[in-house]
Structure formats: structure tokens, C-alpha cells
Amino acid sequence: MGADKLEENLTFLEHDIRRQTGASDFHWFGRAGTALYVAFKSVIEKNNRVEAPEIILPSLSCATPSNTALMAGFKVRYSDVDLKDGLVTLENIKQRVTKNTIAVLLIHLYGNTGNAKEISEWCAANNIVLIEDIAQATGALLPDHKSVGSYGDFSVFSFNKTKIIEDGGGLLILKNQSFKNTVENKIEELEYSGIGSTDRKSLALSYRNLHHSLVALLRMADHETEKRISDSFMNIRNMYAPLYLEKFKYNPDLLKSWELLDQNIANRNAKAQLYREKLAANDKVRIISNAASNVCWRFSLVLDNTLDLHEISEQVRKDGFHVSNLYWPVNEFFYPSDTCPNTKFISRNIINLWVDASVNEEYVIRCAESLTKHINHLR
Numbered sequence: 001m002g003a004d005k006l007e008e009n010l011t012f013l014e015h016d017i018r019r020q021t022g023a024s025d026f027h028w029f030g031r032a033g034t035a036l037y038v039a040f041k042s043v044i045e046k047n048n049r050v051e052a053p054e055i056i057l058p059s060l061s062c063a064t065p066s067n068t069a070l071m072a073g074f075k076v077r078y079s080d081v082d083l084k085d086g087l088v089t090l091e092n093i094k095q096r097v098t099k100n101t102i103a104v105l106l107i108h109l110y111g112n113t114g115n116a117k118e119i120s121e122w123c124a125a126n127n128i129v130l131i132e133d134i135a136q137a138t139g140a141l142l143p144d145h146k147s148v149g150s151y152g153d154f155s156v157f158s159f160n161k162t163k164i165i166e167d168g169g170g171l172l173i174l175k176n177q178s179f180k181n182t183v184e185n186k187i188e189e190l191e192y193s194g195i196g197s198t199d200r201k202s203l204a205l206s207y208r209n210l211h212h213s214l215v216a217l218l219r220m221a222d223h224e225t226e227k228r229i230s231d232s233f234m235n236i237r238n239m240y241a242p243l244y245l246e247k248f249k250y251n252p253d254l255l256k257s258w259e260l261l262d263q264n265i266a267n268r269n270a271k272a273q274l275y276r277e278k279l280a281a282n283d284k285v286r287i288i289s290n291a292a293s294n295v296c297w298r299f300s301l302v303l304d305n306t307l308d309l310h311e312i313s314e315q316v317r318k319d320g321f322h323v324s325n326l327y328w329p330v331n332e333f334f335y336p337s338d339t340c341p342n343t344k345f346i347s348r349n350i351i352n353l354w355v356d357a358s359v360n361e362e363y364v365i366r367c368a369e370s371l372t373k374h375i376n377h378l379r
């Protein structure tokens, strides 16, 4: 497909996003990770205020935002999250602000949406750039009913595997026009690693294995040991940098999925609602998926800490259902000095259940029954 045709097709999708968010510029990459990297590089480049720029990131997250922030040259700081939904509040962010803070990343995690309006007003008043990460919240609404991406100076979408739309790609959108030229320059300078797909796969596998190995150690670690584990990780993390820079490859299915987004979201919500009905009355679980955002990525709940998360996850898996326990606190890898007790609690007690197209409503009902059975058995 020629470049003109490609542009024409994506214009349709971009037009929708422009209407929803007011964004003016659209830049496509292979991954949201690359989009984040370009945003972070641009913020650092344009800053003429501080020598050692810092970014505040949520401590409950995958590692991609942290890895790309470090690659771009930030010092990373971590805010704790709210126990009710796993998202950062303005109060959490304020606890980490220093004179070197020039950026804040707000992640709309699990499809839940943070108070972007309030955070963006505070950022603007403090000369801090706000980036919204909407990788897990495509199509979601903020607490004030605006679309995700309506407040960030930058916002980042992911259309890769496991997200709401899975046809490939990462999108950087820009609302703050003053960054226009800097972003274009940073994209021009971008050096894609040229790593082959086989090497990329083994490197990604190596990262996953490393992550799991270190999480197993961190589970048993006291604070001193935690620091040693973090130091080891920080020593080698840059070997994984090539993973994060990936060129966009256009897949026409992306547009079909975009047209079907409302239906996709409605199907997910119907399943989330079923889990909610089946599990809401259980006093040993606290549901953290928030129906008000209108998007459910995975249906997420936190177990009472008298229950054994791993025992219960294993039992439900044995009954044939998907269970994940995302995420481990990223601060424990990247900057353990920022302690985040709420994230620590959530990460050690969370259960994520599937609502995507791979499961139907009957599955959801049986999965909720399996979970309830094992909770009641172990209580």
C-alpha cells in the first residue's frame, strides 16, 4: 500500500480522535513505548528550567513507561496509588514533586480513568507537562465525561496485543502546539534499532524471564535486599532498550477495529457487569474496575489479605480460567526509595479476569463461580 492511501485511511481514525480530544498532531509508531519515548525526549529537549529533569510516574504499571523515561534521560520518581481504583491522585503526585519535576505521566490503568482535569490544571500552574497514557483505556471517558486524551499535552495510545484494539501500532497525539517542532525533530532523529524479529523475540522473552525471576526474589525481600535487586536490574536494563523503538507497520484491520470500537467496549462492559453482579456481595474481595469510565480492560479486584492470592489464582486456573496478577510495583525495580504502600498492597492481592473477545458470558459466570468457590473454601 502506498503512503498516500495509508495516510488517507488513518485520517479517518485521526479525525475521530481529533473530535474527541482536540488533538492537532498525530504520529504513528510500532509501539506505544516508542510514542512515550518521543514524548519524553521532546519534554526534556524543550525544558530550559532544570539540569536534572524528573518525571513522576505511577508505581502501579507495566515497565514500559519507566524504561522509556530512563532511555530519554529522565530521573524517575514514583507516586503511590489510590486503593479504590489503582490510579494516582493529585495528592499522590504532589508528594513526589521537587524543583526538578518537569513532567507527570497519568496512566488510565485497567480502563479506569484518573482525574485528568484536576491534574492538568495543577501541572499547568506549576509549569509541568502532562502526558496521558491511554494504552489500557482506548475509548474511555474521564470523570468529567470528556474523552481520555482531552487534557494531556501529549497522549499515547497502544493498539498492540492484549489492548482494547490489537491490530498493531502506537499513536502519539499532541494537544500542546508549542511542542510541534520539537516532536518532529525528535522523530527525525529517532534511530530504530534494526534488530531482527527473531532477536526481538528472544530479547522480549529474556526480559519477561528476568522480570519473573526478580519478582520472585522481591516477594521474599526486605528493604535492603530490595535495593540490591533493584541495583542489579538497573545495571542491565539498558540492554533491553532496542525493544522499545519500533517502526509503524500499517494493518488495514486497525480501521475495521476502530469502527467496531463501541461494540467492542459494550461487549466488554456486559461481561464486566456480570462479574460485578456475581462478586459484589463477597466481603473478601474489593472490585477496583470502575464502571463509570465506560471501558473495562480486565475486570480487576483485590482480595482480602487474609487470603492467599497465589493459591486462589492457581485453583481458578486449574478450573480452566485465565487469571493474571498484574502488576508488580515498578518503583521496586526502578527507584525503591519511593515507597508506595498502597501499590504494594494491590500488587500482592490483585486478580485480573478476562472480558475480551476470547471469552463469552457463560465463561464469565463459570469463572466468577470458580473464584467464589475457592475464596469461600479458603476463608
Ligand SMILES: *Cc1c(COP(=O)(O)O)cnc(C)c1O
Pocket (backbone or CB within 6 Å): 030, 031, 032, 033, 034, 061, 062, 064, 065, 107, 109, 133, 135, 136, 157, 158, 159, 160, 169, 170
Ligand atoms: C501496554 C502498555 C504500554 C506499552 O504499549 P506497547 O504498544 O506495547 O509499547 C504502555 N503503557 C501501558 C499502561 C500499557 O498497558
